[in-house]
Amino acid sequence: MTAHPDFLKYVDKHADKFVQRLADAVQIKSISGDAAYREETIAMGHWLEKQLKGLGVTTALKDLGQQTLQGQRLDLPPAILGKLGDDPKKRTVLIYGHYDVQPALQSDGWATDPFTLVEKDEKLYGRGSTDDKGPIMGWLNVLEAHQAQRLELPVNLRFCFEGMEETGSEGLEAFIEKEAAAGEWFNGVDCVCISDNYWLNTRTPALTYGLRGIAYFAINVSGPGQDLHSGLFGRMVHEPMTDLIKLMSKLVDHDGQILIPGIESMVAPPTESEIELYTKMDYSIADVAEAAGASIALSDHKETVIMGRMRYPSLSLHGIQGAFSEPGGKTVIPSKVAGKFSIRLVPPQTPENVVPLVTAYIESEFAKMNSKNKMNVEHSHGGKPWVADINHWNFEAARRAIEAVWNKSPDYTREGGSIPVTLTFAETLGVNVLLLPMGRSDDGAHSTNEKLDLSNFIEGTKVLGTYLYEVAQLAREG
Amino acid sequence: MTAHPDFLKYVDKHADKFVQRLADAVQIKSISGDAAYREETIAMGHWLEKQLKGLGVTTALKDLGQQTLQGQRLDLPPAILGKLGDDPKKRTVLIYGHYDVQPALQSDGWATDPFTLVEKDEKLYGRGSTDDKGPIMGWLNVLEAHQAQRLELPVNLRFCFEGMEETGSEGLEAFIEKEAAAGEWFNGVDCVCISDNYWLNTRTPALTYGLRGIAYFAINVSGPGQDLHSGLFGRMVHEPMTDLIKLMSKLVDHDGQILIPGIESMVAPPTESEIELYTKMDYSIADVAEAAGASIALSDHKETVIMGRMRYPSLSLHGIQGAFSEPGGKTVIPSKVAGKFSIRLVPPQTPENVVPLVTAYIESEFAKMNSKNKMNVEHSHGGKPWVADINHWNFEAARRAIEAVWNKSPDYTREGGSIPVTLTFAETLGVNVLLLPMGRSDDGAHSTNEKLDLSNFIEGTKVLGTYLYEVAQLAREG
Ligand SMILES: [Zn+2]
Ligand SMILES: [Zn+2]
Ligand SMILES: [Zn+2]
Ligand SMILES: [Zn+2]
Incomplete structure (x- = not known):
C-alpha cells in the first residue's frame, strides 16, 4: 500500500502554504535556554496546539512544572499532546518533536535575520527551520493534506511535542513514564517516529538506529x-x-x-558485518570536508572517520x-x-x-x-546511548517510504549526538523507535544560517505520510 | 645636608591644605580611557599647569596630537612641562607623573563616591589618590613649602606630567625623544624620579630599581x-x-x-649579594596570601616567591x-x-x-x-624590561631621604609589571631613573576604594623634598 496519490498531489500543490506555516513557526522566538524568551517559548507551544486542533487533533497542554534559570523561577514550556484516531484495527504511531530552538543573533554571523524565514536558492533559512520546526510542520502538512481532502489516515496517531529539548528536556522523562500507563495518552502505542536528526550527507536519505x-x-x-x-x-x-x-x-x-x-x-571492536554497513554507506572523506567546511578529517579512511562518529x-x-x-x-x-x-x-x-x-x-x-x-x-x-533493531517493521516501513519518494535506498546510520527522548520512549514504552531525519548534513542546526532545503521539506512531508501508509501495509502483511 | 627644617615643619603644619589640594585634583574626572571624559582629562591638565605656574614654575602645554577612541576622533590630553631653576652649579632632577586615572563608578563597589576624596581612619579614599594624583600633589606640596617660606630649592627641577598613562601613553615616547634634544626641555637633566608604584607591603618604604x-x-x-x-x-x-x-x-x-x-x-642565576637583598626584604609568604586572597604561593620559601615576581x-x-x-x-x-x-x-x-x-x-x-x-x-x-643601578647617587639620595623621614631602611624592589615610560627616560636621556613609590601595597590602584594613607601623603611629601636635598648633598660629596 503506497501512499494515497491525492495526498502526494496535495503536498506538491500546497508547497507555498506549507512554507508559510514554517515561516510563522520560525518567527516565534522559542529559545528555551534564555529566560528572556520563556514567554515566547510558551506562546510557541500554544500556537502549535492551536494548529493541531485546527487539523482535527484532540489536544492537551501538559504542565511540566517549574525551573530556575538565570536566577529566575520560571514555568516550564508545556508538553503538547495530541490524539487522532482510535481504531483498534489500526496501528498507533507516536510522533515526537520539539518546538523550542537554540539561541540566535544576527550578529553571530547570520546573513539574514534568524527569526525571519528566508528562501534563497531553494533553501529555507531560519532558526529552527531544520531543528525541529521543519519536521513538526511536516507532520502538520500530512494532517492538512488528509483533512482538506477528507482522506482517512491509515494509522492512529499520537503526538508528543515538547519545548525544552534544547536545554535538557527538563521534566519530560517522568512525564512520559506517567503517560505510558494504562488509560493515559501513550497507552497502546505500537511504535515511535522521531524526526530530529539529519542525513549523513547531502544526497542520500537516512534511517537512524543508534545514538551516542x-x-x-x-x-x-x-x-x-x-x-x-x-x-x-x-x-x-x-x-x-x-x-x-x-x-x-x-x-x-x-x-x-x-x-x-x-x-x-x-x-567492543566492530564485527565484520558491522564494518560492511560502514563500507556500503554513501559517504566519503570529501563529505566530512564539505560538512565541516575544511579538510580536517582525522583520517583518510572513510570507515575510520565514520566509525569515529557512529560507534x-x-x-x-x-x-x-x-x-x-x-x-x-x-x-x-x-x-x-x-x-x-x-x-x-x-x-x-x-x-x-x-x-x-x-x-x-x-x-x-x-x-x-x-x-x-x-x-x-x-x-x-x-x-545513555541507544541502538535499535533495523529489521523491525517500523524501520522497514520507513525504508519503503524513502524508496517510494526518493527512489533511493537509505543509509542506515548511527548518530554521533544524543536525543535522550529516544531512549526514554524505547525504555518506557518498550516499542521500536525510528529516527526518520528530514534535513541534510549541511543544515547547520545549532549554528549560524541554519537552513532546510525546500525539497527536504516537501519530499520529506511525503516521506512522513507515506511511512504511515507503509506501517499500515506491513501490519496487513503480518 | 638633610632637608631644611622649615620645609619639614611647613609640611606638618599645612597637612589639611595639602589634603584639600588632593581633593581638588581627585574631583576632576580625568579618565583618559573614556571618550566621554576626554574634556575633563584635558581640563585636569590645565588645572595642573595653573597650579605649577602659581608655584613659580615656567610651564608649557604640549600638544600630543589626536587619537581615535570609541569611534571618535579626539585631541590627546596635553603633556605638561615645567622648569624651575637653571643654576649650572645645581643638579637637575626630572620629575614624571600622570594626571589621568582609571575609570571608576560607585556601583563597581566603592563605599563612597570615587571622585570625592573622603578621609576615614587616616586614609584618603578616591580615584587617583594613590595613582597618580597623590604623588603629583606631593611635588606641588614641596614647591609650596619652599615658595611660601622663600626657601631656595637645592636642585633645578624639570617636570613632565602626562594625561594618557592609563591607556598606553600614546604619543609620549616620540615626544620625550624630541624634548631630550639640545636646547629642549629635558636637556641637561641629571636624573629622573618617578613616583608611580607602591611599597612591597604596608609597612616598609621601598625603592624600585627594576621592572619586568x-x-x-x-x-x-x-x-x-x-x-x-x-x-x-x-x-x-x-x-x-x-x-x-x-x-x-x-x-x-x-x-x-x-x-x-x-x-x-x-x-643569569642570582648572585649572593642579590639573594641577600631578597632575604632582607620585609616580606613573608603571609603577605602573598594576604594580597592574593588565598594561600597559593608557589613555594614556602620567601626568596623563591619574591624572586619569581622580581627577577x-x-x-x-x-x-x-x-x-x-x-x-x-x-x-x-x-x-x-x-x-x-x-x-x-x-x-x-x-x-x-x-x-x-x-x-x-x-x-x-x-x-x-x-x-x-x-x-x-x-x-x-x-x-622591554628595565633594571637600574642601585649604587647610583640618585638611589643613594632617596635611601637617605627615606631613612631620615621614616627612620627605616627601604626595601630594594623590582616590580613584576611594567611602567614603559621608565625605560623611555632611561634610554632616551641616558641617566639614572629612580622609582620612588609614595603609596602602600594595599592602596588598590585600578581597583575599587583606591586610597592613599594620610601618613604616606604627608611623610611622602617630606621624602620627596628631602630627596632633593640629598641629591644636592651627594653632589657636594662628589
Ligand atoms: Zn533538535
Ligand atoms: Zn537542537
Ligand atoms: Zn600610575
Ligand atoms: Zn595606573
Missing part, C-alpha cells in the same frame, strides 16, 4: 580571592588557568583517542568559563575558571559507569601537580 | 568553516580546541617554570577567545580559537629575542601533532 549518549563535565579550578594582575603575581602563585589547561590537555589525544583510562577499552566515544573540549575571552590583550590571572568538556558515549558506556572513571583520573592528575588551588570535577548532565 | 617587560601572544587555531556540533563531528575532525589546549599546556609548568626552550636559560620571567595563560565561555553546557566544537598568554620579561630578555623562541617552539610542537587545522602565533604587543 553524553556525559557533560566542568573542571572547576579556583585559587586567588579575586582576579590578579599578572605583573604583580606572575610566578608567585599557583594560577588556576595553568592547572586547568594542564588537566584539559590530558583528556584527549590529537587523533581523537580518549586518554582517560578505561573509557576506550569498554567498547566510538568522542571527547570535545568546549571552552573555559571565567577566563579572559574577549578580543584584545588583558593581562589578568583569572581567579576561578571552569573548563567545559563532554564525552559522547556508546554502548555499553553510560554516565553511571563513565563519570567515576573521569573524576578519578582528573583528581589523580591534579594531585600530581601539587597545586595549592582547589579543584573539583562536576558532572552536569548526561544521557 | 612583557610580550603578549595569541595562538590562533582554526579548522572548521563554522562552529560544529560535537555530537555530529566529535572524533571525525581535528578540533581546534584540542590542538590549542595541547599547545597552551606546553608553555608553563605548574611550578611556574617556563617550558619554552631558551627562555629560562637566558636569565624571573613569568608566563600567564589569560584565556581563550572564540570558545564557549558562558555558564551552562554548550556542546560546541569552536571553529576558531585564540589562546592568549603573556610572558613577563627580565634582562636580557626583550620582545625581540623572546618572540622568535616562542614562535618556533609552538610551531614545532604543533607540527608534531599532525593536525590538519591551521595555526599561527601572533605577538600583539610588548615592552
Whole structure:
C-alpha cells in the first residue's frame, strides 16, 4: 500500500502554504535556554496546539512544572499532546518533536535575520527551520493534506511535542513514564517516529538506529580571592588557568583517542558485518570536508572517520568559563575558571559507569601537580546511548517510504549526538523507535544560517505520510 | 645636608591644605580611557599647569596630537612641562607623573563616591589618590613649602606630567625623544624620579630599581568553516580546541617554570649579594596570601616567591577567545580559537629575542601533532624590561631621604609589571631613573576604594623634598 496519490498531489500543490506555516513557526522566538524568551517559548507551544486542533487533533497542554534559570523561577514550556484516531484495527504511531530552538543573533554571523524565514536558492533559512520546526510542520502538512481532502489516515496517531529539548528536556522523562500507563495518552502505542536528526550527507536519505549518549563535565579550578594582575603575581602563585589547561590537555589525544583510562577499552571492536554497513554507506572523506567546511578529517579512511562518529566515544573540549575571552590583550590571572568538556558515549558506556572513571583520573592528575588551588570535577548532565533493531517493521516501513519518494535506498546510520527522548520512549514504552531525519548534513542546526532545503521539506512531508501508509501495509502483511 | 627644617615643619603644619589640594585634583574626572571624559582629562591638565605656574614654575602645554577612541576622533590630553631653576652649579632632577586615572563608578563597589576624596581612619579614599594624583600633589606640596617660606630649592627641577598613562601613553615616547634634544626641555637633566608604584607591603618604604617587560601572544587555531556540533563531528575532525589546549599546556609548568626552550636559560642565576637583598626584604609568604586572597604561593620559601615576581620571567595563560565561555553546557566544537598568554620579561630578555623562541617552539610542537587545522602565533604587543643601578647617587639620595623621614631602611624592589615610560627616560636621556613609590601595597590602584594613607601623603611629601636635598648633598660629596 503506497501512499494515497491525492495526498502526494496535495503536498506538491500546497508547497507555498506549507512554507508559510514554517515561516510563522520560525518567527516565534522559542529559545528555551534564555529566560528572556520563556514567554515566547510558551506562546510557541500554544500556537502549535492551536494548529493541531485546527487539523482535527484532540489536544492537551501538559504542565511540566517549574525551573530556575538565570536566577529566575520560571514555568516550564508545556508538553503538547495530541490524539487522532482510535481504531483498534489500526496501528498507533507516536510522533515526537520539539518546538523550542537554540539561541540566535544576527550578529553571530547570520546573513539574514534568524527569526525571519528566508528562501534563497531553494533553501529555507531560519532558526529552527531544520531543528525541529521543519519536521513538526511536516507532520502538520500530512494532517492538512488528509483533512482538506477528507482522506482517512491509515494509522492512529499520537503526538508528543515538547519545548525544552534544547536545554535538557527538563521534566519530560517522568512525564512520559506517567503517560505510558494504562488509560493515559501513550497507552497502546505500537511504535515511535522521531524526526530530529539529519542525513549523513547531502544526497542520500537516512534511517537512524543508534545514538551516542553524553556525559557533560566542568573542571572547576579556583585559587586567588579575586582576579590578579599578572605583573604583580606572575610566578608567585599557583594560577588556576595553568592547572586547568594542564588537566584539559590530558583528556584527549590529537587523533581523537580518549586518554582517560578505561573509557576506550569498554567498547567492543566492530564485527565484520558491522564494518560492511560502514563500507556500503554513501559517504566519503570529501563529505566530512564539505560538512565541516575544511579538510580536517582525522583520517583518510572513510570507515575510520565514520566509525569515529557512529560507534566510538568522542571527547570535545568546549571552552573555559571565567577566563579572559574577549578580543584584545588583558593581562589578568583569572581567579576561578571552569573548563567545559563532554564525552559522547556508546554502548555499553553510560554516565553511571563513565563519570567515576573521569573524576578519578582528573583528581589523580591534579594531585600530581601539587597545586595549592582547589579543584573539583562536576558532572552536569548526561544521557545513555541507544541502538535499535533495523529489521523491525517500523524501520522497514520507513525504508519503503524513502524508496517510494526518493527512489533511493537509505543509509542506515548511527548518530554521533544524543536525543535522550529516544531512549526514554524505547525504555518506557518498550516499542521500536525510528529516527526518520528530514534535513541534510549541511543544515547547520545549532549554528549560524541554519537552513532546510525546500525539497527536504516537501519530499520529506511525503516521506512522513507515506511511512504511515507503509506501517499500515506491513501490519496487513503480518 | 638633610632637608631644611622649615620645609619639614611647613609640611606638618599645612597637612589639611595639602589634603584639600588632593581633593581638588581627585574631583576632576580625568579618565583618559573614556571618550566621554576626554574634556575633563584635558581640563585636569590645565588645572595642573595653573597650579605649577602659581608655584613659580615656567610651564608649557604640549600638544600630543589626536587619537581615535570609541569611534571618535579626539585631541590627546596635553603633556605638561615645567622648569624651575637653571643654576649650572645645581643638579637637575626630572620629575614624571600622570594626571589621568582609571575609570571608576560607585556601583563597581566603592563605599563612597570615587571622585570625592573622603578621609576615614587616616586614609584618603578616591580615584587617583594613590595613582597618580597623590604623588603629583606631593611635588606641588614641596614647591609650596619652599615658595611660601622663600626657601631656595637645592636642585633645578624639570617636570613632565602626562594625561594618557592609563591607556598606553600614546604619543609620549616620540615626544620625550624630541624634548631630550639640545636646547629642549629635558636637556641637561641629571636624573629622573618617578613616583608611580607602591611599597612591597604596608609597612616598609621601598625603592624600585627594576621592572619586568612583557610580550603578549595569541595562538590562533582554526579548522572548521563554522562552529560544529560535537555530537555530529566529535572524533571525525581535528578540533581546534584540542590542538590549542595541547599547545597552551606546553608553555608553563605548574611550578611556574617556563617550558619554552631558551627562555629560562637566558636569565643569569642570582648572585649572593642579590639573594641577600631578597632575604632582607620585609616580606613573608603571609603577605602573598594576604594580597592574593588565598594561600597559593608557589613555594614556602620567601626568596623563591619574591624572586619569581622580581627577577624571573613569568608566563600567564589569560584565556581563550572564540570558545564557549558562558555558564551552562554548550556542546560546541569552536571553529576558531585564540589562546592568549603573556610572558613577563627580565634582562636580557626583550620582545625581540623572546618572540622568535616562542614562535618556533609552538610551531614545532604543533607540527608534531599532525593536525590538519591551521595555526599561527601572533605577538600583539610588548615592552622591554628595565633594571637600574642601585649604587647610583640618585638611589643613594632617596635611601637617605627615606631613612631620615621614616627612620627605616627601604626595601630594594623590582616590580613584576611594567611602567614603559621608565625605560623611555632611561634610554632616551641616558641617566639614572629612580622609582620612588609614595603609596602602600594595599592602596588598590585600578581597583575599587583606591586610597592613599594620610601618613604616606604627608611623610611622602617630606621624602620627596628631602630627596632633593640629598641629591644636592651627594653632589657636594662628589
Ligand atoms: Zn533538535
Ligand atoms: Zn537542537
Ligand atoms: Zn600610575
Ligand atoms: Zn595606573
